[in-house]
Amino acid sequence: MDIEISSYIVLGALLFGIGAIGFLVRRNFLIQLMSVELMLNSVNLLLVGFNRAHASSHDGQVFTFVVIAIAAAEAALGLALAIAYYRFKNSAETDLGDLLRH
Amino acid sequence: MGDSTLSILLLLTVLSPLAGAIVSGAFGSKLPRTAISAVAVGSITLSFVFAAIAYAAIGAGEALVYEGYRWITIPLSGGREVPIEFALRMDALSGMMTVMVTGIAALIHLFSTGYMSEERSYARYFAHLNFFTFSMLILVLASNLPLLFVGWEGVGLASYLLIGFWHSNLAYEAAARKAFIMNRIGDLAVLVAIFIIVQTAGTLDFTEINASVALFDAAAIDGLSMTKATLLALLLFWGCTAKSAQIPLFTWLPDAMAGPTPVSALIHAATMVTSGVYLAARMSPVFVSSSTALTVILLVGALTALVAGLVAVSQNQMKKVLAFSTVSQLGFMFAAIGVGAFSAALFHVLTHAFFKALLFLGSGAVMYAVGADGDAHLDQLGGLRKKLTVTAISFLIGVVALAGIPLTAGFFSKDQILHAVFGVASGEALAAGDRAIEIPGWAGVAALTMLLIAAIATAFYAFKLYLRTFEGEPRSEVEPKAVGRSMTLPLVVLAVGSIAAGYLWLPVEGMEYFAESLRASVLDALPVEGGGGMLAMILGTAAALLGLGIAFGMYRGATEDPLPNKLGKANELLMANLGIDTLYRRVFIAPFGAISRFVRSFDRETVDALFVAIPALVARGGAWAVTRLQSGVVHAQGTLIAVGVLLLFGFYFYPRLSYEVIHEGGSSAILLPESYGTRYRVDLDGDGRYELGAEGFESGPQRIQIANAHAVEGEYRLLIYPADRGADEPIEIALSGSPTMLTERQLGSHYLPKGARGSRPVVVYQSEEGVRIRTNLPDEDGERTLLPGRQTLIGTTRLYLAPLARVRIEAENAFGHVTTETAEIALRGRSAGSRRVIPLPSAGGAR
Structure with a gap:
């Protein structure tokens, strides 16, 4: 079955939109982390999709792996932060962390 | 030594x-x-x-x-x-x-x-x-x-x-x-x-x-x-x-x-x-x-x-x-x-x-x-x-x-x-x-x-x-x-x-x-x-x-x-040294001190207020407003990032159409710039066929020459090149059926005889074969006809009748949105560069 590039783009955009809106709307640290993961993966999907459209090169796939590695690192760091944050604030509400305000 | x-x-x-x-x-x-x-x-x-x-x-x-x-x-x-x-x-x-x-x-x-x-x-x-x-x-x-x-x-x-x-x-x-x-x-x-x-x-x-x-x-x-x-x-x-x-x-x-x-x-x-x-x-x-x-x-x-x-x-x-x-x-x-x-x-x-x-x-x-x-x-x-x-x-x-x-x-x-x-x-x-x-x-x-x-x-x-x-x-x-x-x-x-x-x-x-x-x-x-x-x-x-x-x-x-x-x-x-020190103090130092004190107070109370205090206040107010954005809350700041990204997208993909008309080497051309995601289509003569992009939109940069053949039938622009203003950019006059009077300012006043000042000496109006020019100046022919693409002299001022092209430019942005603009361009033509005087068909002829 041959899937149109536009399908990839639409799905990628949808996923990215869900992730972005989730990140902006939800207040929970873990949920926001998940939203970031979703955005990263939507980009991965696009990269793979475009690589399919331009099958002569493998740049898209290679780059996907790089993104996955970065996402893993980010998740590890993010979760560590989440734990530290919870210990500090006794809550996972990110709105409480406003020490860097003006 | x-x-x-x-x-x-x-x-x-x-x-x-x-x-x-x-x-x-x-x-x-x-x-x-x-x-x-x-x-x-x-x-x-x-x-x-x-x-x-x-x-x-x-x-x-x-x-x-x-x-x-x-x-x-x-x-x-x-x-x-x-x-x-x-x-x-x-x-x-x-x-x-x-x-x-x-x-x-x-x-x-x-x-x-x-x-x-x-x-x-x-x-x-x-x-x-x-x-x-x-x-x-x-x-x-x-x-x-x-x-x-x-x-x-x-x-x-x-x-x-x-x-x-x-x-x-x-x-x-x-x-x-x-x-x-x-x-x-x-x-x-x-x-x-x-x-x-x-x-x-x-x-x-x-x-x-x-x-x-x-x-x-x-x-x-x-x-x-x-x-x-x-x-x-x-x-x-x-x-x-x-x-x-x-x-x-x-x-x-x-x-x-x-x-x-x-x-x-x-x-x-x-x-x-x-x-x-x-x-x-x-x-x-x-x-x-x-x-x-x-x-x-x-x-x-x-x-x-x-x-x-x-x-x-x-x-x-x-x-x-x-x-x-x-x-x-x-x-x-x-x-x-x-x-x-x-x-x-x-x-x-x-x-x-x-x-x-x-x-x-x-x-x-x-x-x-x-x-x-x-x-x-x-x-x-x-x-x-x-x-x-x-x-x-x-x-x-x-x-x-x-x-x-x-x-x-x-x-x-x-x-x-x-x-x-x-x-x-x-x-x-x-x-x-x-x-x-x-x-x-x-x-x-x-x-x-x-x-x-x-x-x-x-x-x-x-x-x-x-x-x-x-x-x-x-x-x-x-x-x-x-x-x-x-x-x-x-x-x-x-x-x-x-x-x-x-x-x-x-x-x-x-x-x-x-x-x-x-x-x-x-x-x-x-x-x-x-x-x-x-x-x-x-x-x-x-x-x-x-x-x-x-x-x-x-x-x-x-x-x-x-x-x-x-x-x-x-x-x-x-x-007391004959009081000379006191004298100098009173005559020179005291007035100088008074002037200095005045200058200092002027500097502090007027100059500093106008050019230091007020700008500082503006800057501080602006800074206060901007720092309000720095809330420290993750989702609020994230929203700002999202808004910024959207604005950038808008900047790049907003349908924009910019072009430039250049006249050089005796011909006119349109320059279309390179622009991210924008592609163009151009119809030079308004006949519905595209001279550029007949097969589909094309991306910039593009340069399209306009020939006299692309001009609209029966529409002209009168270009005036007054000698005292240099011949670089002419004054462009749109013509219509009713007579137009050319003012002294447009013609360049320096050549006119003193008596003719303010007397509106030149009248032009459109006729069937071109434009008729009538002057009441003493040493000029009374009336003459100027054909399109030709020029004539009144005194030292050169008049050129330019054919008018109506060019339709379409630009398509990355999302397929098309913007259209019509440009009216007076074609300077080949003969505009020369100073050759065209023989006139009027009764008096060229003397």
Whole structure:
């Protein structure tokens, strides 16, 4: 079955939109982390999709792996932060962390 | 030794004190005092030795020149250049000054090692003193005016630094500033003089200036009788009144006594203050070119001598008496210059340097002995002769020399001056070289009278100073300290000089060299025939003895000073320097202060408010608004990021259409720029077929030529190229069926006959084959037809009928949105570039 590039783009955009809106709307640290993961993966999907459209090169796939590695690192760091944050604030509400305000 | 080897000595003479200044100034805090003393005294002594060797080597009329390097090149109009070299030149004049400066400076450095031995800033003191000597040597050895000016400023700076040496005392600091500022007033005049010399003579080298004095006989300002020589001499003298403390700029010198006493001796008595005399002597040919300037100098000098002499009479502090005495003696020197007796003035510079340095150092020794701070009050001295025998005897020698008692140095030099002034007063004709000098006799008489009174006053205050300090009963309980050998040795040497220096002038076998070479190095004004007589000497001696007699009569055995009672109010006035300081404060300083305060308040309350406070408020408000965005809350900041990303997208993908129409090489074209995500389609002639992008949109950049064939049938634009506005961008006029009148402004008015102004001379209207042009100008054809793509001339103005193209441009952005624009472009065509006149089908034809 041959899937149109536009399908990839639409799905990628949808996923990215869900992730972005989730990140902006939800207040929970873990949920926001998940939203970031979703955005990263939507980009991965696009990269793979475009690589399919331009099958002569493998740049898209290679780059996907790089993104996955970065996402893993980010998740590890993010979760560590989440734990530290919870210990500090006794809550996972990110709105409480406003020490860097003006 | 050859000349080149000898000339190096000049450089060494100058650099040795500089090296001393650098060592003491840069490393002084790490060196022991003995090392600093050795460096300071050693460098000056070395300098003295170099200078003496060089001076001994030059004969009368000869000069030793050290050529350094090209320092400045001043370009003049007409391709000429004025080179300014770093070059040192020693002739008899600068040689005498150099030896005198280094010799006296060496003695005073030696004296200072004793006098300043308890001073904390010992190294700073010697660094400044060495730097002063360096500057003074640059001043006297400079071979051109700008280099002299460097030294001139350098000694001013050193003087400032040393007057304010004890700068924690605010009064001393104020005295330093006063000296500095008054000297700047004089420097202004010297600078202007330098400018005039460059402009007139095209050189700044002393020898060349003095060789071209004839140029200065031209009028300074057209229509004024003042010559450039007069202006120059007066400007230079103005500079001298500041540096050499003459009326009206002399009030800084008495205040300058705030510095350490050896400084007063070196700078404010023996050397720096004589640099005005030196400058005048250096440029003596310029000064003798102007009898007017000489008269002014004579009167000012004599008046200064008189006023300062009288003021000195009433002073009752040692250094104050000596300070006013210095001003007075400088007045004598300038009176000598005023009658063109430069060599006499210089001789007095030399003898004065000896006895005034001696007197200052003597008073320094007294102050050291009694522990006086700042100045020694005469009412608290007395009877010091028994304790300070060497000091007292040498001081007495200085006093005798200052008073001009016969057979002392001061006698000989003062006699020279009085002799010269007496000549003018008695109406002798003077001439310098082949140039007659006319100083009015009354000026000579007035000057001689003032100088004689000043001479009486001089002898009086000199002996008053000695008697009140060393004779009588002690008026204070203080037990005087012993004065060390480092201080008495210079006193003895200077005392010997105060007697012996006078004999340099006598025509004794083997000694004439000094006077002869000095006379040869300046252009003296001499009596045309014989001249002389002993009367001047008799008058001078009588004046000195009279003053001495009065002083002895008044102070012998007196414990109280009887002068205040005898003079009453006059004494108070003299004590306060005739109120001149108060006068200056009221007339100059107060108004200037008021102006300054106004400017400051204007700056603070108006300028600062408008250009500082208000912008600051705006910036702060803006910053406040922006910092509100920095909430620190993750999702709020994330929203801002998202909004920013969307804005960037909008910026890149918002449908935009920009194009440019260019006319060059006789054709018109459209330029479509490269733009991210934008592609174009163009229909040139409005027929629905695309000339660009027939197969689909194409991306930029693109350049599409428009041919006349693409123009719309029957629509034109009239292009007007007025000759007076250049042919670059024409005025474009849209035409319609009804007549259009062209205004004068559009046509370019310059060619129109006067009568035609404002008469709306040209009417155009559209016809079937082109446009009809009707003019009512007298020398033009009445009516003509202009075809599309052709041109015609009305006067010098070119009219061109341009076909009009209506071009449709479509731009598609990344999202497929299409923007359309229609451009109306007047086609300049091929013939628009030429000035060929098209034959006209009108009845008259081309005439």
